[in-house]
Amino acid sequence: MLPLHELQSAFLRAMFAAPGAEASLLAHCQPGSISPQQGLQTYRRGIQGQRHHALEVSYPVLVQVVGMAFFRSAASIYIAQTPSRQGNLNCYGDTFGDFLSTWQPASQLPYLGDLARLEWAVQIAHDAPDAEIRTDTWREIAPEDYGGLRLRFQPALVRFNSPWPVGDIWRAHQDHNDEALQRIDFTCPASELVCRTHGRVQVRALTAGEVAWYDAIGAGLTLSEALEHALARQSSFDLSTALLQAVHDGIVLPPPLGVLR
């Protein structure tokens, strides 16, 4: 019998290396009601199947966009190249977008990589820490102090840019909206906000002013400074609408009470 570490290494090689690599493990297996080769094949199929399933769960819009057959062929190559590094298989597949961006058979659909990255961002937002929403804190703030506030974002927030309209693609597939799919302008870049409002992850398209406003807040600027940035990009930017919406949805959070004044 092989020592435990050699047996486990031989098992790993038998699962992922080329046919023939399983000989060193099979030499230490006992034939029973089933052949050791058949047993190894069952483990191989199980391991591959679980990885395929993990990717299909993480990338449901991609599956809809390219169809299951194409998705599975991409996933098979990715799985062969990409080891799992955690005991929690839900974390597997974070680099699938990078893979799709360079995978030649997907070159006709150059937005697939960014669509995958957006779906991963949605998953991260879904499981991010809950924000402690204290609406009473807003009431503590004197009107004249608003301009100097430095707001925080909810932990689930992700800003997402792409040269492709991946936000529109994502939204159209949430409710299988064929009409919205037909209207997508593939020359239009995406500036999106991934956030969690009332427990649900949303992907929102931002105007140029909102992009400047959110990015300024994210950079730690005050509300006054963020407003200047937003107006410079979009003269019609409406601060009260943007702020009310962001506060109502818990996207921006007030500073802790102690630092208000």
Place this chain on the structure above:
Amino acid sequence: MSCDPHHHGLPLQTGIGLRFPHHAEMLARRPRVSWLEVHSENFFVEGGSTLRVLEMMRTNYPISLHGVGLSLGSIDPLCTTHLLQLQQLITRIEPAAVSEHLCWSSVAGHYLNDLLPLPYTQEALHHVCSRIDAAQDFLQRPLLIENVSSYLRFDHEDMPEWEFLAQVAKRTGCALLLDVNNVYVSAHNHGFDAQKYINAIPPHAVQELHLAGYEVEGGMYVDTHSCPVHEPVWALFRLALSHLGPKPTLIEWDQDIPTLDELLTEANRAEQILNECKNHLLREAPHASPA
């Protein structure tokens, strides 16, 4: 290792595996079922609706956290991050039981994310016991350790699987989660006697039983959790109860997940058999009837 004073164990009744497709319906209906089991790793998240569902469920049902990714039998170092995430979940959910598998799933930092078989050797026994000791010390509570289905056996082993399992419980003080379906599946695949296996398990060590469905692939039984419990497994369950006494029992269903009502019907069947076992014990007990 000290035991958690708040740990009272699972109810001596039947539970079901709580899976994502049933979350909304479970929240809306809160059906009569005695306890729920979830895969721990599915709740290794920091917030959001997934965790909130479990936090709401725990107010109505005792929860069992069942891990699939700790890789207790691996020669790699125990993953501290994984243990910390499990510990955080335990603190949050205050489960009635925490279980893992007698298997390995990683080598050289490469995770296979499957329940892989150990060779039943003295070396493997010593190794896996030291790892269970370390995990129990870290979590400051006893674990329930489950036997897995297997599709491969190694030669020159030192003992049969049932002896290995009993030794693990004896040496580490862990409890056992005896999966009756896994015993049946492995007995078929490796040609051993399932009854002999069950009868070799120390009753006092067993704190939970699992039941599930398997599928037949090319003459091999595969533990797929994709269908109802097969009749021979129900028969083995009865035999297990007669040897072990009544134990908390779970119906697991992870693929081709049925309606919640179908799952509850399966759990009711297990509950009836469990009740027969309890009633039998009452009749057998010398002072069972009122004076």
